[in-house]
Amino acid sequence: MKIPVDVGAISLYQDIDREARDEHWQLFKADQTTLPEVIQAFDDVITTDELPKWPEHLSRITDAWAKQIHDYLNPTKPPRKINRPCPSCGEHHYGESREIALVLYCYDDEGVMLRWGQWSAECRACAARWESDQLDWLSKVLSE
Ligand SMILES: [Zn+2]
Incomplete structure (x- = not known):
């Protein structure tokens, strides 16, 4: 049985996963097991002020991911x-x-x-x- 796969969505997921793990490594020098755990770690940083400079950076990249996902799911009408x-x-x-x-x-x-x-x-x-x-x-x- 073939399972339908949205190649574009998988590609976007992989891009976000790769970038998230790179950022996470720079921040914690440790690997998380799942993307949700990485995102949760970012949220913990955003909501504390123990790591100056990181909250703004992490907010910006996570907002960009949210926009990429939104735009993928809601493609603009073609001209x-x-x-x-x-x-x-x-x-x-x-x-x-x-x-x-x-x-x-x-x-x-x-x-x-x-x-x-x-x-x-x-x-x-x-x-x-x-x-x-x-x-x-x-x-x-x-x-x-
Ligand atoms: Zn012309």
Whole structure:
């Protein structure tokens, strides 16, 4: 029987596990048996003031891990593709996989649609960008 495995999640776990054990070794010169024990040891350091400098550092890296996990579980919505050639460089596609070059960013990091004035567009071939009222111009040019 095959067990379904999320390779991306395993990879993220291994990255965090490796970094956590490195930090733990620098701090205590000792190995813990499990990642939860390592994280618990960090929490103990964060909540005491016996080791100056470490609480801020550990808070920062554990917050970064929490954000990585959150972002992995809540992927941002991909930008919308604009199936027209870029008005700046003329390219319609880019890269080896021939993806559409022009994209429209209309969602925030939480996947919520932004207001029109906050949207932006980008050409992934030439890196030209259009923001706020420049989008009116882009929209006009693309509809010609
Ligand atoms: Zn372009």
